[in-house]
Amino acid sequence: MVGLEKLTAKFKIKGASQTLLSAFGLANGEMCQINVNESHQDEDGNKFAIKYSVTGEITSVTESASKMGELPDNEMEMAVSAYKKTESGKTIYEIDRNAQILDLGNGDILAEHRRNVGLP
Structure with missing residues (x-):
């Protein structure tokens, strides 16, 4: 397929100490899952929910400089x-x-290939 790129994510946590990050396992090489739930309303007053779920391995943890x-x-x-x-x-x-x-919105294009090789 054309247009697919390597999946990466970047996010910030404000005010977390190294102790807190370690307690949640947020360190290089660790797996992390992030879930974001949103609620929206369009111009016609229709309400709808959007949910994101991202899972991956942490490749970098950087603490930015902060002011007093x-x-x-x-x-x-x-x-x-x-x-x-x-x-x-x-x-x-x-x-x-x-x-x-x-x-990508039109059904799982790998489903038949998984079945062909005996995967669920």
Whole structure:
């Protein structure tokens, strides 16, 4: 397919100490899953939910410089192995390298290939 790129993610955590990050296992080489739930309303007043789920291995943890009285930022980068986005329960994207799922909104194009080789 044309246009697919390596999946990476970058996010910031504000005010977390190294002790807190370690308690959650947020360190280089560790697996991390991030879930984001949003609620929206369009111009017609229709309400809908969007959910994101990103799973991957943390490749970098960087603490930014902070000023006196400010909470420090920790920036995490990760190599994503699974990404899923749903809107009102309907899958928009689902990419999972480990489970070999590739659904870009028109169904899983690898489902038949998995069945052909005996995978679920």
